[in-house]
Amino acid sequence: MTGAPVAILRSDELGEGELxxxxxxxxxxxxxxxxxxxxxxxxxxxxxxMAPLSxxxxxxxxxxxxxxxxxxxxxTGAAVExxxxxxxxxxxxxxxxxxxxxxxx
Numbered sequence: 001m002t003g004a005p006v007a008i009l010r011s012d013e014l015g016e017g018e019l020x021x022x023x024x025x026x027x028x029x030x031x032x033x034x035x036x037x038x039x040x041x042x043x044x045x046x047x048x049x050m051a052p053l054s055x056x057x058x059x060x061x062x063x064x065x066x067x068x069x070x071x072x073x074x075x076t077g078a079a080v081e082x083x084x085x086x087x088x089x090x091x092x093x094x095x096x097x098x099x100x101x102x103x104x105x
Contacts, residue, residue: 021054047086
């Protein structure tokens with residue numbers, strides 16, 4: 001993804017503690033998460049079991065995989081709970097004027 005920020009969701013589409021799958025043309029699926037008022041965007045597919053992470057949960061700032069219970073730090077993408085070992089790619093996002101947007105890489 002290159003160029004200007006891309007709107008991905010309205011702010012009211014992502015509640016506190018929620019996960020939402022985001023699909024952009026020509027890009028891998030992403031998962032948006034809101035935790036403690038901040039928005040995080042990461043790659044959607046678990047690096048361990050190919051699970052859709054938008055079907056998981058958030059526990060204390062950790063994105064929990066729905067398949068095997070592994071976890072990833074929302075802020076860094078680091079694998080922090082086994083069996084996950086490889087990190088998730090994270091994306092710079094912001095929330096302005098009721099819109100969540102991704103920044104160009």
